Amino acid sequence: MKLGFIGAGHMAQALMLGFKRQQTQSVTITVHSTHQTSYEPFAATNGFQAAASNEAVLAQSEVVFLAVPAAATVALCQALAPVLKPNTILVSVAGGVSLAQISHVVPAAQVLRVMPNVNVAINQGMTALAAPEVMTPAVYQKVVALMETLGATVTLPEANFPIFSAIAGSAPAYADLFIDALARAGVKYGLTKVAADQIAAQTVRGSAQNLLENQLAPWLAIDQVSSPGGTTVAGLLAMEQAGLMSAVVAGIDATIAKEQAPS
Numbered sequence: 001m002k003l004g005f006i007g008a009g010h011m012a013q014a015l016m017l018g019f020k021r022q023q024t025q026s027v028t029i030t031v032h033s034t035h036q037t038s039y040e041p042f043a044a045t046n047g048f049q050a051a052a053s054n055e056a057v058l059a060q061s062e063v064v065f066l067a068v069p070a071a072a073t074v075a076l077c078q079a080l081a082p083v084l085k086p087n088t089i090l091v092s093v094a095g096g097v098s099l100a101q102i103s104h105v106v107p108a109a110q111v112l113r114v115m116p117n118v119n120v121a122i123n124q125g126m127t128a129l130a131a132p133e134v135m136t137p138a139v140y141q142k143v144v145a146l147m148e149t150l151g152a153t154v155t156l157p158e159a160n161f162p163i164f165s166a167i168a169g170s171a172p173a174y175a176d177l178f179i180d181a182l183a184r185a186g187v188k189y190g191l192t193k194v195a196a197d198q199i200a201a202q203t204v205r206g207s208a209q210n211l212l213e214n215q216l217a218p219w220l221a222i223d224q225v226s227s228p229g230g231t232t233v234a235g236l237l238a239m240e241q242a243g244l245m246s247a248v249v250a251g252i253d254a255t256i257a258k259e260q261a262p263s
């Protein structure tokens, strides 16, 4: 499948690297962004095609990912409208930009909205998809199958995108913050940062895999670690006293509020 990317920033690069890494579908990739220095070396290093313009990406692709800043997405679609082919599928990754806002400026286009996270780069992503009711199931399934090559997917109503964006789109940063906090505690007690980062990351990876493989609720797994009268429950209670769960929920509240009222 011929994939195009408009934008070559963090999200676009994660998607492109994920598509290169997966081995389920045969894809070619064409990319363009504002600055040649952003997209050309990246394309050359990875065997992708660098296009001279956004319009050239459109001309060469069946599925085009719009991976520019959210605030620039509608203006980009407006600029592309005159050169859009009716069979091109546009896939917007922009947080907080609705299908209605995009369809308003490209009414004839086939547009989907997806919310991936950066873990798509290693085919361990979590991606939500939404499509307008008018989209044919065949077109929708084509994009679902494409995104499934990059990890897990879920179809959600657009109304749920802000919460999904917070607990999946942004959450790699929040999970990394927790890993960093564990590692810094390790450094406090004398481990090197390199060793502590590795130990904390592997521990969190194992915990996530345990929940997923055994379909365990986190609280059940917590109970399995907490020996009666032991060290873990002492740590858990101290974390709760310091407000860990409330702090996480406050962070998610702020994430959603920012998406719904961008400055």
Ligand SMILES: NC(=O)C1=CN([C@@H]2O[C@H](COP(=O)(O)OP(=O)(O)OC[C@H]3O[C@@H](n4cnc5c(N)ncnc54)[C@H](OP(=O)(O)O)[C@@H]3O)[C@@H](O)[C@H]2O)C=CC1
Pocket (backbone or CB within 6 Å): 006, 007, 008, 009, 010, 011, 012, 032, 033, 034, 035, 036, 038, 039, 054, 067, 068, 069, 070, 071, 072, 076, 093, 094, 095, 115, 116, 117, 118, 169, 170
């Ligand atoms: N980062 C993430 O984890 C996630 C991001 N998203 C969404 O992805 C989108 C991009 O975010 P992110 O990658 O973090 O941002 P970046 O700032 O890293 O990347 C933005 C990219 O857009 C390019 N760009 C800006 N305007 C244009 C234009 N008019 N035409 C072509 N290219 C343009 C920039 O070009 P250049 O580099 O040449 O300056 C840059 O490559 C946002 O809409 C965001 O909501 C969604 C889910 C997760």
Ligand SMILES: O=C(O)[C@@H]1CCC=N1
Pocket (backbone or CB within 6 Å): 095, 165, 169, 170
């Ligand atoms: O920080 C952001 O706005 C984007 C959306 C989800 C993850 N990154």
